[in-house]
Amino acid sequence: MVKVGIPRALLYYQYYPMWKTFFEGLGAEVVVSPPTTQATLAVGSSRVVADTCLPVKVFCGHVLALVEKCDYVFIPALRSVKSKIYNCSKFLGLPDMTRAVIPECPPILDIDIDINKGKRKLYQAIYSLGRNLSWNPLQVRKAALAAWHAHQEYKELMINKGLTPPQAIARISEAATPSPNPKQAAIALIGHPYLLYDELINHRLTHRLEQAGYRVLTPEMLTDEQLETAITRLTGKPYWTYEEEVVGSGGHYLESGVEGVIGVVAFGCGPDSLMMDMVQRQAIRLRTTPFMSLTLEEHTAEAGVVTRLEAFLDMIQRRKRREAKVCV
Amino acid sequence: MRIGVPHMGNLYIPLKALFQRLNLDFVIPPVNNQRTLSLGVRYSPEGMCIPFKLTLGNLIEAAELGADTLLMPAGSGICRLGYYAKTQEQVLHSLGYNAEIVCIGVSQRKLLGLLEAIKRLSNNASWAKIISAFRFGLAKLNVLDSIERAVQKVRPIERVKGTANQLFAQAVRATEQADDYQSLKRVQKDYLEQLSLVERDESAEPLVVGIVGEFYVLLEPFSNLDVEKELGKLGVEVRRSIFTSEWTKFSLFLNPLGVNEKDRLHKAAMPYLKRDIGGEGWETVGEKVLHAKDYDGLVHLAPFTCMPEIVAQNIMPSTKENIPVLTILCDEQLGKSGMLTRLEAFVDLLKHRRRAKVKV
Structure with a gap:
């Protein structure tokens, strides 16, 4: 089975259930890097210039933890998810930057998410991402829809039950967490x-x-x-x-x-x-x-x-x- | 209504001409100085970049002089720049100035947005008047930049160091005072001629260093501690692709028509950085790839905590096209002697490299 690595950093906390559903729907196994340790931070910081912000250093550490553990690493370039509202440069350049500072990184699955370019472009981006794992466009569509539902469910859990993202992720994978x-x-x-x-x-x-x-x-x-x-x-x-x-x-x-x-x-x-x-x-x-x-x-x-x-x-x-x- | 503007290099000269021709009440705050910086630093959020701090200082000084309508660039999808005005307005209000910040959109609509803003400010002056004033401002910008280009060439090889800088300072003053096309043309001709007559060392083959990086610190000598002049003193010819006049020409007139001067840079950067990351990050990487052959080195200027430039700085070492890069981060902590030491070491390194190349 193809293994797709997801670094436990940056956008992981917002979108993990969605990404997991998507890749699993395409028959891949999802590998998440282990929780951050002092070592993650240390190896991450050693790769980038000193002014880079802490979360990006941690991110690099997580990518390094995935080297040789998976066939692909998923790093989206999330430009914009609402009209005319853009993200920080570091998110936009994330796949390119990772490729530059971690040359030994497994092939990076990158996808440009930019709502301003229109729905068509967005769907195309999702399809081209799915095509790396499956030849069948219908399967990609099904996986994408399932992923979207998973994301809605995840958000609802947090809003209605007052759970934090890690608690909600744990709840989805059916470990009991005390309700606050x-x-x-x-x-x-x-x-x-x-x-x-x-x-x-x-x-x-x-x-x-x-x-x-x-x-x-x-x-x-x-x-x-x-x-x-x-x-x-x-x-x-x-x-x-x-x-x-x-x-x-x-x-x-x-x-x-x-x-x-x-x-x-x-x-x-x-x-x-x-x-x-x-x-x-x-x-x-x-x-x-x-x-x-x-x-x-x-x-x-x-x-x-x-x-x-x-x-x-x-x-x-x-x-x-x-x-x-x-x-x- | 009294208009105030922040500074960026010599941009105040064309703006002044524009406002004068439209008979507007305006103030130009003092050019960037230590007080501007101190004011900006004192009232800025801690982690902000130097362009924010300096422009905030300018706006405060303009407000002190009675300006109540302050112009600031804004827009979406750039870097923090789009958010500047929101915060700066709150700072000014908390200091007790009742000034309004008018945002000039630099990302959408470009020329039209700018002209409309001017029209609004000028109490509906006729379009003919606005356009003629705008043209005159642009003409001044062009003159200044053409003289600056000549100065960049003369600076490293002049016999008496500092002559070109002196001439440039005079030219800036003369351009500021010129009030019609004829005298403007005379200023341009006059100073270009004087520059060509400066006694120079014809045998010298100066090192060529490209200056790349973030727009504001590139164009505002106060923020980069005159890095270009210092390199000139060390006998280095400076090349810079960003000039205010070029930028205005392209971003206002040609980009809306689909001509983009940066396409070459973007294409060059493609293998390493595939997408626009805001600010000038994409161009910085492209510049390194494109000019690795024809420059001896690059000086990369960026404000401390500048997001696009940090990404560029991370990507640059991985390019196959190899050329030494010295990154200088500009903020209020940058000291002149520290910067000079680094520049000297960098120039020494470039000299060694060139000598080694010649031997081979």
Whole structure:
């Protein structure tokens, strides 16, 4: 059986169930790289220039983990999924860049996703991707439709059940995960999924918050309308492909009555340098919900993250106590 | 209504001519200086790139001079540039300036969008007046760039270092003051002649270095600490494919007709980078592939954290066409002596390479 490798980084968290269904529908076996470790990060960083952002370094590490484990590696160039809204350059150049920095990489299955070029071009791209694995266009069509359904199901799981992407992926593969208790006090984590759910990069942020007794809310749990209204309120028309994850969810959670909002950014991230700033400005304007922005890079030490998190949670506690006193 | 514009190289000269001819009230903020940079850095988000910081500094300085309508380029599908205006407006408001930023779309509609914006700003001046003013601005741009090209050739081989730079500074001033086509033509003729008379070392065969990279840092000498002049001092001839006049000519007039000057570069980059990645990343890779034979080396300029250029920088070492590349990242931390040391080492390396080639 042909093996298709999918690196557990960047877009994996958004689209894994969809990609898995598609490739399996074409009779391929899907191999995912193991979760990020310090070694993944180290080998990844050794290949690219120093200014490259942390998530891309991690991505290269994952591709290296797939070398000799599969026949193809799937790396899409995701340009645009909404009209006139484009993605960061690093996503656009991802297949070419991987080919350049990892010459030993198995053949890369790349596909240009650009909604602005019209539906026809998009379908053609999907077919040409499927053709690598199957000669039969009908089978490609069937696999693509099944993949689309899988994606919808995945999104619904996250929105309706309040699951994070890793939990939803686990649920789809039928491991039981506890459903979160909606009455618990909540802290919202905003940022790109590849930062929020990579336990190594963010030093187990979700886990730490849960241990401190908070329910963790993430951008994926919001509906498209909620995200769009928040973006319109903050910046008008969205500009980046993943603006919902930052500006949309940030704008929403700041006014949704959560205890606090934590923005997670990678150092040197181009889009985030502007988007997180928008959220921060809104937080300063509203003065209702505490906001903290955490910048991550490979030098970020665990102790540093823990200290800042503790200080943030302490502040929230103190605020609550003071409010309670005033009420009495 | 008082119009203010950010700086980019000598672009303020044609803009000034345009506004003057349309009888608009406008201010040109001081040319980029340390204060502009400090202001920009202080009020910018931490991880922003140098073009944002400098233009923000310009806008603040323009607002200080009373400008309330600020022009900024914008658009979709480029890099962060399309988002600049949104953030800069918020910064200005939080500083208490009640200025409005007017976005000039550089990605869609091009010429028409620009002309319409000018029409709106000029209180509906007649089209004839707008076009004639626009033409005059373009003429100034062309004159400046033609003189700059000549300066690039003279700089490395002049006997008395600094003559060409001095002449260029005078030419810029003269172009700024010229107020009709005739005097403009005279300025061009005059300075090109003076440049051709500069005493030069005819036997010298200067090294040829291409300057590639991001648009703004390439065209704004303040942001790259005059890298071209410094290379000239080291006896290196600089070639640059991006000129403001060329860019305007193509992006406003010819691109909508389907002629693209960058097609050659894109085709050259194809084996290594198959698609447009925003900014100038695609062209940077193409330039390396295309000019590997005829240049001695490349200086690659990019703002720190520039996304397209990082991708290009990652891809460049893997090309078969081999040519030394020195990447210089520009931001407020770039120091002159550090840059000079790197340039000197780079030029030494190029000299060795050339000598080795001649021997073979």
